[in-house]
Amino acid sequence: MRFDTRLSGMLHVLLHMVESGKPVTSEAMAGYLGTNAVVVRRTMAGLRDAGLVRSEKGHGGGWVVARAPSDVSLGDVYSALGSPTLFAIGNRNENPNCLVEKAVNASLGETLREAEALVVARLHNISLADVADTVGGGMEEFKRVMSKGFKDV
């Protein structure tokens, strides 16, 4: 299975967008991620539909965060991506006739559901602002923007 890095990637560019304070183009974000602008647009489309970001066409256009960073949780971003499958493992057959397999599914399924609930709860409890606060090193401009509060550009 190739491993889904959309959440990781989108969080990365969202923080750069907050840092920038002005519209960031798909091309620039593709640069941050070492990927293609089309991949960025495709993935950002979910966040736009969820109201987390807005996009503007033309000169000076690009993407901006549509809410205060303290009001966007990692869980919001995860949901906006369509709540992609969290686990790489799982039950072979979700509706087996075999009683033994049903027992295995129940046991394994319960464990995974618990872990999923934990992850989703944690993600909803961390905001972009929280992550921004943990960015180390001389990011003065970043801290300036954050300390002044978010301006809805």
Add this chain to the structure above:
Amino acid sequence: MRFDTRLSGMLHVLLHMVESGKPVTSEAMAGYLGTNAVVVRRTMAGLRDAGLVRSEKGHGGGWVVARAPSDVSLGDVYSALGSPTLFAIGNRNENPNCLVEKAVNASLGETLREAEALVVARLHNISLADVADTVGGGMEEFKRVMSKGFKDV
């Protein structure tokens, strides 16, 4: 990504092996799983190397569980499979230069590590015997074998 069902599949056949009380062929297990005997052998190889099962060639051969079902945890089986990747999501780049990406990795990584630890702990806390106890419906032979304790065939 195609989703890893080896743990689920192996637990299923292990319980059938316990139920049977005699060697079960790869062919029979492939029947339980709706798959191919070679897939079963390939996957069971890890459990054999970990000492959880033994295999015998020739007439009357097949696979047997090498320990008491109460002494084999789901975590043991997971480890024997090589502790396959648990999550379908993760960080894009584990060793970024970008400070923003480092902050994202730390935040997301911590959440996933916590959930992974929870899953592994839970799996180590459930034995094959525990799962067997939850098998519902008229599995008299199964219960008989379990109540008599495990015979090292």
Add this chain to the structure above:
DNA sequence: CTCTCACGTAACTTTATAAGTTTCATGAGA
């Protein structure tokens, strides 16, 4: 008005990996 910038989207290719398949070798017992 038109040129350029930037997003929107469809359609296709690439990549990684579990799963599945084919084939042959080896060893155990009837």
Add this chain to the structure above:
DNA sequence: TCTCATGAAACTTATAAAGTTACGTGAGAG
């Protein structure tokens, strides 16, 4: 010695994220 069963190499298939190509649309700049 014939059959059964595992062992293992080598190959194909399936799937979904990621990557690419190509073209359309709307918004400023000049």
